[in-house]
Amino acid sequence: MEKPVWSRGRGAGRGRGAGGQKQSHLSKVGSQKERAGIQVAESTSEQKFKDAAAKHQVALQRFAGADDSDSESSEDELEDEKIIEHVLKEYSEQNYIDGGGGNGNEESLRRTQQYLAETFQSGAVVCLVCIESIKRVDAVWNCGGCYCMLHMQCIQKWVMEGAHHSTSRLSDDLFPQKEVNWFCPKCRKEYTQAQCPSKYMCFCGKTQDPKLDPWTVPHSCAQTCGRDLQPACGHACLLLCHPGPCPPCPQVVKTTCHCGRGTAVPRRCAARAWSCSKPCARTLQCGQHACTAPCHQGACPSCAKESEQPCLCGRETAVRPCAAREWQCQKVCGQWLSCGHHKCESPCHSGDCGPCARATQRCCPCGKTRAAELPCTEDVPPCGDTCDRLLSCGMHPCCQRCHTGPCGKCRETVEKTCLCGARQRAVQCGSNYTCDLKCTRMRDCEKHQCKRKCCDGDCTPCELPCGKTLSCRNHKCAGRCHPGPCYPCPLTVSIYCSCGGTKVTVPCGREKVTKPPRCHLQCKVPPDCHHASRLAHRCHAGRCPVCRQTCELPQKCGHRCPRPCHTAVLVRKQRKVERAGPWEPPPQVQMFVEKQPCPPCQVPVRVTCLGRHETSTMGCADARPYSCCNRCGRLLACDNHSCQLNCHLVSGATDDQSAGENCQTCDVACDRPRPKGCSHLCLLPCHNGECPPCKQMVRVRCHCQMLNLYVECHVWLSASENDREMLLSCKNQCPKMLPCGHRCTLQCHSTSCLQPSSCVEKAKLRCACKRRKRDFTCAAVRSGTVTLECDAACTERQEKLRKEKEIAEQQAALQREEDAKAALEEYERLMQGPKRKPRKRRQVEEEISIWRKYLPHIVTATVLSAAVGYFLWLKSTS
Numbered sequence: 001m002e003k004p005v006w007s008r009g010r011g012a013g014r015g016r017g018a019g020g021q022k023q024s025h026l027s028k029v030g031s032q033k034e035r036a037g038i039q040v041a042e043s044t045s046e047q048k049f050k051d052a053a054a055k056h057q058v059a060l061q062r063f064a065g066a067d068d069s070d071s072e073s074s075e076d077e078l079e080d081e082k083i084i085e086h087v088l089k090e091y092s093e094q095n096y097i098d099g100g101g102g103n104g105n106e107e108s109l110r111r112t113q114q115y116l117a118e119t120f121q122s123g124a125v126v127c128l129v130c131i132e133s134i135k136r137v138d139a140v141w142n143c144g145g146c147y148c149m150l151h152m153q154c155i156q157k158w159v160m161e162g163a164h165h166s167t168s169r170l171s172d173d174l175f176p177q178k179e180v181n182w183f184c185p186k187c188r189k190e191y192t193q194a195q196c197p198s199k200y201m202c203f204c205g206k207t208q209d210p211k212l213d214p215w216t217v218p219h220s221c222a223q224t225c226g227r228d229l230q231p232a233c234g235h236a237c238l239l240l241c242h243p244g245p246c247p248p249c250p251q252v253v254k255t256t257c258h259c260g261r262g263t264a265v266p267r268r269c270a271a272r273a274w275s276c277s278k279p280c281a282r283t284l285q286c287g288q289h290a291c292t293a294p295c296h297q298g299a300c301p302s303c304a305k306e307s308e309q310p311c312l313c314g315r316e317t318a319v320r321p322c323a324a325r326e327w328q329c330q331k332v333c334g335q336w337l338s339c340g341h342h343k344c345e346s347p348c349h350s351g352d353c354g355p356c357a358r359a360t361q362r363c364c365p366c367g368k369t370r371a372a373e374l375p376c377t378e379d380v381p382p383c384g385d386t387c388d389r390l391l392s393c394g395m396h397p398c399c400q401r402c403h404t405g406p407c408g409k410c411r412e413t414v415e416k417t418c419l420c421g422a423r424q425r426a427v428q429c430g431s432n433y434t435c436d437l438k439c440t441r442m443r444d445c446e447k448h449q450c451k452r453k454c455c456d457g458d459c460t461p462c463e464l465p466c467g468k469t470l471s472c473r474n475h476k477c478a479g480r481c482h483p484g485p486c487y488p489c490p491l492t493v494s495i496y497c498s499c500g501g502t503k504v505t506v507p508c509g510r511e512k513v514t515k516p517p518r519c520h521l522q523c524k525v526p527p528d529c530h531h532a533s534r535l536a537h538r539c540h541a542g543r544c545p546v547c548r549q550t551c552e553l554p555q556k557c558g559h560r561c562p563r564p565c566h567t568a569v570l571v572r573k574q575r576k577v578e579r580a581g582p583w584e585p586p587p588q589v590q591m592f593v594e595k596q597p598c599p600p601c602q603v604p605v606r607v608t609c610l611g612r613h614e615t616s617t618m619g620c621a622d623a624r625p626y627s628c629c630n631r632c633g634r635l636l637a638c639d640n641h642s643c644q645l646n647c648h649l650v651s652g653a654t655d656d657q658s659a660g661e662n663c664q665t666c667d668v669a670c671d672r673p674r675p676k677g678c679s680h681l682c683l684l685p686c687h688n689g690e691c692p693p694c695k696q697m698v699r700v701r702c703h704c705q706m707l708n709l710y711v712e713c714h715v716w717l718s719a720s721e722n723d724r725e726m727l728l729s730c731k732n733q734c735p736k737m738l739p740c741g742h743r744c745t746l747q748c749h750s751t752s753c754l755q756p757s758s759c760v761e762k763a764k765l766r767c768a769c770k771r772r773k774r775d776f777t778c779a780a781v782r783s784g785t786v787t788l789e790c791d792a793a794c795t796e797r798q799e800k801l802r803k804e805k806e807i808a809e810q811q812a813a814l815q816r817e818e819d820a821k822a823a824l825e826e827y828e829r830l831m832q833g834p835k836r837k838p839r840k841r842r843q844v845e846e847e848i849s850i851w852r853k854y855l856p857h858i859v860t861a862t863v864l865s866a867a868v869g870y871f872l873w874l875k876s877t878s
Contacts, residue, residue, distance in 0.1 A: 128488040129154035131471045136218035139200035145189035147244045159196045185488045204241045233269045259295040286322045313348040339376045366402040393429045419456040445481035472509025499539045528568040561598040611647035634659040638666040702730035703750040769794045820867040
């Protein structure tokens, strides 16, 4: 078990404190560690590699297992079951004797056990105020009516907000004591403000802030509950501190049956009332018959027998149940009263009809005059005085004379104020005055105005529907508009396991985040493979584990597949959808169930090779004639060599030694000696007799060394010296150059080329001015025997060229003078600067110095003299 954080921190502190004391020892062994550094590094890396490989193997085995996904949850279930068994230990040790009503007590015990299981199960206990799961370390409060569990801070906030909204509408003058009760969010049990929880107590209320123990019920003090059992029997609960109601009392007492005639027997206190199953035999209310029902608790039922019974007046009879002896007919009594003038008008009744109502002393209608005794046949006349009875307004008397019947409506005119007190008006006293002003006060919901005309201040409750979404986010508040928060959603949702045999009930709004309950029943999903049934496993969510049974399907070879089942394999596939761009998400990977074929049969069988050299064992799927890769070794048709092909199936052989039609053909090169000077091999395969002439081409250089010539080997070897001289000639012009610069005119040859004195190629000869030219032979030009003189046209052309040159020089000199003059003018313009407009106002003239006055002229003269000198220098040089 991992140590707490504070313990690790103190241990780490002690380690740091001791580090200074061990510094000297570490310095001594430092050199030894450096010397063994390489060996330690190598061994550490190997050990890490082995550990990583072992972890990978463990992970693969865990992934391959069918029930490994539920291993962790199974361990948690076992721990929870041990804790619940420990809590119910004292209860189970009590002496239990079953009897009548025992099944109901067992159901109550299972209900308590369900509360305990939900306390341990993650997400099963939910706070109805915040709709969040209650953790084991949270401070909680338990309702005494429905035993629901809520967060301490949530129930405190619920009480404060409800009290604030309830008391904010009450006046301090009219309601000085603002004690407002609050209700449980689930069962609406009423509590006072003094009962608002302020301390975190255990379930039994003995311990404040109970500590969390992994081996006890969360929020429990781990002590005996000790609360009085209900219904009150004088015994206390023997369970450890637990959530929910206490189970029925398990104590054993002696008690008799309901009718009291049976013998007292020992029974559990919670089931002390029992029936002996004999007839009750007690007299029923009718007083004539006895109770025939089995021994029962409480009063006997009504008599179920029927008899003929008269009505109350005795004029009619009818057959009716014996339990309902008194009944009335639909006739009026009609008997004469004692006065002898009037009849009884009451319906069917028993006994005397009573005296006549008009035979007593009577008064006038206004009540002022008491009349003398009058017979019942006469009415009392009015007295003639004023009526003076108060009218319905309660303020004014009736002004009419004594009369019969009601007095009527008050007609007096009075000044009346409307109900809201805003206006006054003179109206009749018998009618109410209401104005047209609408009430602007807020109703009890504190959201809507009253808007009644002439409201007296007692605004009616808001009748609009609330309509706010509840905390479950699924339903809306169905009550009328109200202040403060709405009550939590009263609905619950049942979450079933995959098979539907186990369910857990959670508040509405938690169905999306609550996991299905753990089911201990066997999975009933039919197999998706070819097997008749799956391996036994518990009910689960999602897809069933992969079938681990042997395939056993017959194959074509007759053997059965010994591999694990592969007819329903889960395969991941991703659809190939062309996306419009990178902003679109990639297609999701989906899982499909596919049927994969059986792998090749690997049952071992014996097979002989094609050449019948050996026999080996191989798998049934690979059992076919094979080559052993040895040499065939059969004698070929040449009788000199054997077949060198790998082992193969021989066809057309006469015996086991001779080569067949598909054996190798003898293609060994001929090894006979070649003629002198021939270095080539015979191209024919192994044969008899002389080898044919060598047809291989021999490469030789021509005389001029420019081309490669190819000649057959036997022709070159058999040629004479003159023939070889002709064979080495490429028949092209000799590429060598003569001393005169021309190419040799002879064909490719091995002797020396021609002399320059015999060159007959053409050469050009020019005059001294290079105008005239003429072609002569190269030998004549080199010997100097021919010449070419200038003529009159050449002299005239030279004079013309000289004159054109002088004119060009004069034009260039003039152009240079114009350029210099233009440069000088541009310089002067730049020195003078831009022209300025004369100022309008008068300015004081400055006295200009001689140097400033004549400086531009000096600079201009200097530049002009320099330009003239440069021009003269250019002219002299040209």
